[in-house]
Amino acid sequence: MSEFLQHIANTLILGGTYALLGIGLTLIFGIMRVVNFTHGELYTFGAYFVFLISSVLGLNFLLALPVAIIAGLVLGALIELLLLRPMRGADIDTTMLVMIGAMIVMQNSEQLVWGGVAKSVSTPFPETPLVIGPVSVSYLRVFVLVMALLLIAATYVLINRTKLGKAMRATFQDRDTAALMGVNVRAIYTATFAIGSSLAAAAGALLGPAYVISPHMGDIASLKAFAIVILGGLGNITGAAIGGFILALAEELGAGYVSSGYRDAMGFLIIIAVLLIKPTGLFARAERIG
Amino acid sequence: MMKFKLLAGAAAFAVLAGTAVAQESIKIGVNEPLTGPFAASGTYVTNGARIAADEINAKGGVLGKKLELVIEDNKSNPTEAAAVTEKLVTRDKVPVIMGAWGSSLTLASMPKLMEYQVPMLVETSSSGKITTSGNPYIFRISPPSSVEAAAFKPMVPKMTIKKVDFLVINNDWGRGAAEDFGKMLKGENIQVGLVETMDQSAQDMSAQLAKIKASDADTLMVTTAVEQLTLVLKQAAALGMKKQIITTGGSQNPDQLIAQAGSAANGTIHLATFAPWQPDSTPNPQAAKYFIGEWKKRGFDFPGVTESFRGYDGIRTIAAAIEKAGKPEPEAIRAAFWNVDVKGLNGDIKFQKQGPSGKESGQSVPNVYLIKIDDGKVVVPTM
Structure with missing residues (x-):
């Protein structure tokens, strides 16, 4: 039983970050119909930003997260303005190729700047774990979970309770009608891509210190993000949030009770099952955005 | 024209190759x-x-x-x-x-x-x-892992090991190590419990470690490279694991573990193939x-x-x-x-x-050493 409780605690901790990873990706796909292959690189970018601020410049660790979020916003807006805006109206395959190219360039730039050897960030959190009954977790991971939940809540409020969010939802439902109603669709696209990117950077900034930071960390992160998005339904934010926790649960219980060799396969087995039974994702019937 | 370009290219290539040989x-x-x-x-x-x-x-x-x-x-x-x-x-x-x-x-x-x-x-x-x-x-x-295991064999009775779990990188190296060390330990009448694996690029091993934490083994043997090993030690400490941890493979870089895993590295034991901390007592x-x-x-x-x-x-x-x-x-x-x-x-x-x-x-058969990290320092226990 205590092992099971530990697995559930691990699921919550891991699921929070998976959800954060999935939301940024699903937001961009839902509104812009762009498959963002740079998602994992934006995640890596966020992680290196924390390394830069807290380890290279020696500034406060807690300062790193907001700065990484802002840097992610800026970089995302730049990618949208320079790469995606000129491609508007091009078919989805062309845009996809451009994004794959951008991913390769970003990954190699990271390698050029930081080298191939992984970096580790020290944090102000105590090394002794937080123990509650049979469950034990590190303070850093609790901080990561809390911040991830806050960011997910903030995204939810932004989309459902603000004017920008309303414009985003309108654009999602019908781009042309939204434009006729006076929504500046081009600005909405830039904002959407910037927000989605900053969520990826935030996930990297949170998880980088928990793991090690390397130029290839984005590969596995984007793979998981895609899995979560398919699981939750493309463009479905609530679906991505829940999908993140489901993937974490599948991996955790799969490794704990089936076989650790199939840990990463568990998530994909679920996805195959979902695609066979409910191809639009688990939560397709809910309102698709927000 | 096309043909000429190709020929010119081939000639240029031959010249380049020629200079390489001339060096x-x-x-x-x-x-x-x-x-x-x-x-x-x-x-x-x-x-x-x-x-x-x-x-x-x-x-x-x-x-x-x-x-x-x-x-x-x-x-x-x-x-x-x-x-x-x-x-x-x-x-x-x-x-x-x-x-x-x-x-x-x-x-x-x-x-x-x-x-x-x-x-x-x-x-x-x-x-x-x-x-x-x-x-x-x-x-x-x-x-090879079998030589490492053989070198470790005479040290085993001097340590307190009753039952061992393995956590190894999921490739030829890790699986081979679990097999060779498992065989040696069984020969010494030590039980072998779980053999868990981790993907070479995996960053989160909490699920495997939670399972290992709940087992009745007193020792965990880990085989992987220093980057993943750092994460294993940190995550094991975060789960409050109290088992003795022994690592194999010679790619543990103990000082890097101390620097990056901090107190999580304390008490861990490593089979190393070079002990540079006391250069005077190395073979050369x-x-x-x-x-x-x-x-x-x-x-x-x-x-x-x-x-x-x-x-x-x-x-x-x-x-x-x-x-x-x-x-x-x-x-x-x-x-x-x-x-x-x-x-x-x-x-x-x-x-x-x-x-x-x-x-x-x-x-070639090199030496294998057992070292321990004690209070943030590398010590070579005498056995």
Whole structure:
């Protein structure tokens, strides 16, 4: 039983970050119909930003997260303005190729700047774990979970309770009608891509210190993000949030009770099952955005 | 017109190739992971190799020619490792290669060595299969897991171990280590419990560790490289795991663990193949001191020494073989490997025959040490 409780605690901790990873990706796909292959690189970018601020410049660790979020916003807006805006109206395959190219360039730039050897960030959190009954977790991971939940809540409020969010939802439902109603669709696209990117950077900034930071960390992160998005339904934010926790649960219980060799396969087995039974994702019937 | 361009291109290529031959140097291919999950280790080994080449060249080179390392990145990926081997042989025309760090990387390169009949000195890989599969182009200076396990055997009764769980990297190296150590431990009447694996690029091992934490074993043996090992130790500490942790494989870089895993590294025990903390008690103190001094002089981090010495020993062994062969040609170097006797930093490097007769691989038997991290310091327990 205590092992099971530990697995559930691990699921919550891991699921929070998976959800954060999935939301940024699903937001961009839902509104812009762009498959963002740079998602994992934006995640890596966020992680290196924390390394830069807290380890290279020696500034406060807690300062790193907001700065990484802002840097992610800026970089995302730049990618949208320079790469995606000129491609508007091009078919989805062309845009996809451009994004794959951008991913390769970003990954190699990271390698050029930081080298191939992984970096580790020290944090102000105590090394002794937080123990509650049979469950034990590190303070850093609790901080990561809390911040991830806050960011997910903030995204939810932004989309459902603000004017920008309303414009985003309108654009999602019908781009042309939204434009006729006076929504500046081009600005909405830039904002959407910037927000989605900053969520990826935030996930990297949170998880980088928990793991090690390397130029290839984005590969596995984007793979998981895609899995979560398919699981939750493309463009479905609530679906991505829940999908993140489901993937974490599948991996955790799969490794704990089936076989650790199939840990990463568990998530994909679920996805195959979902695609066979409910191809639009688990939560397709809910309102698709927000 | 098109034809003319092609001809011009071919001519230019021939000229370029010609100048490459005209340079008085002997090329040695270096096939290492410089990016990907094993980047830290591969970079250490490559820097060790550079020190050896520079040292040899400063003394006049080999056969009157300078050594030239042709370094290629195999990206921690077996497919790339095979491609790098092919590239080094066919494009750079190297007569001998050092590589490829990981067992899976080396195993993927081995058919290419057979195909092109070029010898490779294996500096780090641990899988038993490498020297027992009948590849006569393989000469290994690192200990296979079975040798590590045999070296650990006499220490086992002096430690308190009743039951062991394994957590290993899910490749030829990790699975081989679990098998060889498991066999040895069973022979010592020690129970073997769980054998859990982790993907080489996995960053979160909490699920496996939660399962291991709940088992009744008192000891956990971990086999992986330093980056993943750091995460395992941190995550085990976060789960409040109280088991004794022993690591194998020689790529643990204890000082790096202390720096990056902090107090989570305390109390952990490691089987290492070089103990640079007391250079005077290494098998070859003079060379060890020179190497450590040169390593520091170049501004590299001290923790890398436990890994980089293999690159240094590897290139010195290759240079000795070329010297004995009398000419930088693959077949002559392959034959000469059997006659080398190099004073390595971790004992004498001499190759013994291993594998099916008629197509044996070479295996040198280095020393294996047990070290412990105690209160943020490396100690060598006396046993």
